[in-house]
Amino acid sequence: GAGVSQSPSNKVTEKGKDVELRCDPISGHTALYWYRQRLGQGLEFLIYFQGNSAPDKSGLPSDRFSAERTGESVSTLTIQRTQQEDSAVYLCASSLNWLVRADEQFFGPGTRLTVL
Amino acid sequence: AQSVTQLGSHVSVSEGALVLLRCNYSSSVPPYLFWYVQYPNQGLQLLLKYTTGATLVKGINGFEAEFKKSETSFHLTKPSAHMSDAAEYFCAVRGQAGGGNKLTFGTGTQLKVEL
Numbered sequence: 001g002a003g004v005s006q007s008p009s010n011k012v013t014e015k016g017k018d019v020e021l022r023c024d025p026i027s028g029h030t031a032l033y034w035y036r037q038r039l040g041q042g043l044e045f046l047i048y049f050q051g052n053s054a055p056d057k058s059g060l061p062s063d064r065f066s067a068e069r070t071g072e073s074v075s076t077l078t079i080q081r082t083q084q085e086d087s088a089v090y091l092c093a094s095s096l097n098w099l100v101r102a103d104e105q106f107f108g109p110g111t112r113l114t115v116l
Numbered sequence: 117a118q119s120v121t122q123l124g125s126h127v128s129v130s131e132g133a134l135v136l137l138r139c140n141y142s143s144s145v146p147p148y149l150f151w152y153v154q155y156p157n158q159g160l161q162l163l164l165k166y167t168t169g170a171t172l173v174k175g176i177n178g179f180e181a182e183f184k185k186s187e188t189s190f191h192l193t194k195p196s197a198h199m200s201d202a203a204e205y206f207c208a209v210r211g212q213a214g215g216g217n218k219l220t221f222g223t224g225t226q227l228k229v230e231l
Contacts, residue, residue, distance in 0.1 A: 004159070033218060040125075042206060042221040043160075056218065091159065098217050101148055101210065102167040105219065107159035 002026070004108035006092050012114045013082055021077045021111045025094030032075050033095075033105060034067060038088040046090075049075060050098050082115045089113070118143040118209045122222035130230050135194040137225045139181075139207030142188065148210040149190040150219065151181055155203045163205075166190060177201070202229045 005024045013019050025032050034046040045059040049069040060066070064083075069075040079086055089112050093105040123138040141147055148167050152160040164175025171183040177200075181192045190207060204226050208219040 031217065035219075035221075040223075042120075042122075042223040043208075043219070045218045045220070048218055059218075093160075095217065101217060102165065103217060104162055104165070105217075107152075107161070109157070109159045 004092055004094050004106050006090075006108040006111050008111060009109065010112045010114075012116065014116050015084060016081055018078065018080045019082055019113065021079075021090050021113070023075045023077070023092030023094075023108060025073065025075070025092070026106055027073075029094035029096050029106075030072065031095045031098035031103070031105075032069055033093040034075070034077050035091045035093065036061075036088045037091060037110070043091060046077070048098070079113075082113075084115045087113055087115045118147065118211045118220050120207050120209050120220055120222035122207050122225050124225055125223065126226045126228065128228040128230060129197045131199055132196050135179075135192070135197045135201065135227065137192040137205050137207075137227065139190045139192065139222060140188050141190060141207070141209045143209055143211060145211055149181075149183060150208040150210070151175065151179070151190075151192050152206045152208060152221075153177075153203050154206065154224075160206065163192070197227075197229045199229050199231075202227055 007022045032049040035043040064080045067077045089110040091110045092108045095103045095105045119142045121140045150165045151163040166183045174180045207222045
């Protein structure tokens with residue numbers, strides 16, 4: 001079956017514009033995670049979904065960031081009024097059962113966002 | 117709360133030499149530990165994980181890691197490096213399941229393999 005897919009693979013935008021990043025998880029995976037990877041840094045957790053609800057949004061950097069998930073499938077991460085410090089690779093991951101601590105997260109290839 | 121420290125942002129080895137990538141963790145609960153590999157322009161791929169039980173964990177591509185509670189370490193090793201091992205490696209820790217299973221990552225180690 002298909003893995004986690006993300007679109008677009010690359011996005012260049014101007015400062016102040018809004019962007020939407022999309023994640024298609026593996027079919028049947030109930031948990032979905034967003035991470036951010038800035039140049040020279042590790043991955044930072046942003047938000048995770050159990051089904052369509054987001055119990056933990058603690059990693060979202062500011063109120064310019066939001067995410068939603070519909071149909072326990074596709075998720076969209078939206079960044080409003082983008083700033084240059086938002087430039088990063090945004091990675092999405094999904095897993096089968098968030099209740100299982102050993103549950104493996106499968107990562108997508110990421111979206112590289114560049115804010116000019 | 118948990119954290120991960122990876123010593124050495126860049127490691128260079130000769131082909132055929134031992135690979136040792138260091139990872140130390142901090143966790144308020146017994147940790148679950150993971151090593152991921154990221155090839156250029158690709159997503160992260162799980163190499164191996166420690167949950168409970170045997171402290172020496174074997175993964176894909178000949179890699180293994182040993183969980184040492186006394187040293188709070190989970191170093192990644194491979195006896196003989198291959199050119200195809202050149203990639204970035206991330207160590208990660210997971211806290212208790214109530215936290216939604218999010219992973220806390222180290223800053224990564226870029227492995228270079230030279231002829």
